[in-house]
Amino acid sequence: MSxxxxxxxxxxxxxxxxxGPAIGCVIDGCPPGMALSEADIQPDLDRRKPGTSRHVTQRQEGDRVEILSGVYEGQTTGTPIALLIRNEDQRSKDYGNLLDTFRPGHADYSYWRKYGLRDPRGGGRSSARLTAPMVAAGAVAKKWLQQQYGTTVRGCMVQLGEIEIPIEDWAQTAHNPFxxxxxxxxxxxxxxMDALRKSGDSVGAKLRVEAQGVPPGWGAPLFDKLDAQIAYAMMGINAVKGVEIGDGFGVVAQRGSLHGDELHPDGFASNHAGGVLGGISSGQDLVVSIAIKPTSSIRLEKASINRAGEPTTVVTHGRHDPCVGIRATPIAEAMLALVLMDAALEQRAQGADVCLPISPVPASRP
Known part of the structure; x- marks a missing residue:
């Protein structure tokens, strides 16, 4: 599959x-000489894994990562790193009634039209379970970025359904399931969420993810813009239907006199652009927001068709997240880290000899 x-x-x-028996990924291009073990990766997988609260799917997966290659005597060798996560709690019988029908809003129908067949068990390749390997790879990227540049990535939920959630203390993200x-x-x-789960319905969410300590100069003009790469990465996450950089769609109502981030000798006066100018990082914080749709697998009857094109109804059984956005914060963090890792290595290859005659403008004013 491409x-x-x-x-x-x-x-x-x-x-x-x-x-299937396992999921995983192969990372090609990690620089050699970085200390790496399963203990560096597991914490982010634990943040994403199912069964962590009553508000998410109760599928019980340990999501324990195994490093199969690319590390020798505790250090990356520069060769491909293979990461494996074994599936432990499959209940394929829950999907027996979906072999000939299609869940509205799900990838069932489009996968069938593309490949002529599909794996109905938990969605197969279209399942959000396949985000776990990306979280594992993102943990590797996070460690390298932090060691090389002091770059850190963090995320939070800012809206659950119609309820807006303020950002007041980032430290609290580690102490609640949302x-x-x-x-x-x-x-x-x-x-x-308790009422939503009892109703059998689902809801969407909005997340915010930020990267601090990003050096200026990462990214490229036109089609390889840093923000274009970020949008591409975020739209690759299951159920994401919208991406905003900086003020995002809020810029529609702004005047140029407000939106343009003024520069002063002691830094930028604001960050409406979200840390990217002309597709290249400005040295300010990267600020990204994503919109996640309601879970398509719900316990309410919906109209559909079978493979013969005949009308039918579908009720999805099994263990599903009433809001897939609840577990998506570590995924969004990982994908942003992967984009930045790629941008950092590209900049080292292309622009490592760039030397400015003056000191760069600080990222932001105190």
Whole structure:
């Protein structure tokens, strides 16, 4: 199947199916000499894995990563790194009634039209389970970026259905199942999800992911713009239907006198652009928002057709997230890290000899 490799300089090839024996990825292009073990990768997988709260799918997967190659005596060798995550809790019988029908909003119909057949068990390759290998690869990229440039990536949920969630304390994202950067309103979110789960329906979400400490100069003009690469990566995440950089669609109502981020000797006065100018990083924080659609697999009856084109109805059984956005924050962080890793290696190859005669403008004003 084409379309399973992401990145050029730091290329990640994803493999496996939701209900197969294992999923994983092969990373080609990781620089040699970085200390790396499963313990560097596992924490991000633990943040993404199912069964972590009553608000997500209760599929019980340990998501324990195994490093099969590319590391010798605790250091990356510069050769391909193979990462394996074994599937442990498949319940394929839950999908027996979907072999001849198509779930509305899901990839069932389009996969069938493209390939002439499909794996109905948990969605096969279209399952969000295939984001786990990308989170593992993103953890490798995060470590390298932090060591080389001090770059860090963080994310949070800013909206659950119609409920907006303020960003007040980033440290709180580690202490609640919603990755909310606040302590306020958590009981409301809990009650909202409890009612949603009982109703058999689903809801969407909006996430924000940021990268701090990104050097200026990463990216390229025209079609390889850094923000274009970010949008491409984010749209590759299951259920993502929209991407904003900086103020995003909010720029429609802004005047140029407001939107243009003024430069002063002590830094930028604002960051409406989200850290990218002309497709190249400005040295400010990269700010990205994504919109995630409601889960397509729900317990409510919906109209569909079978493979003969005849009308039917579908009710999806099994274990599903009422809101796939709840577990998506580590995924968005990983994909942003992978884009930045690729951009960093590209800049080292193309622009390592660039030397400016004056000191660069600081990223932001104090």
């Amino acid at each position: 379309g399973s490799t992401f990145g050029r300089w730091f290329a990640v090839t994803n493999f496996g199916e939701s209900h 990755f909310a950067a606040t302590q306020r309103g958590l009981p409301e979110l809990e009650a909202y």
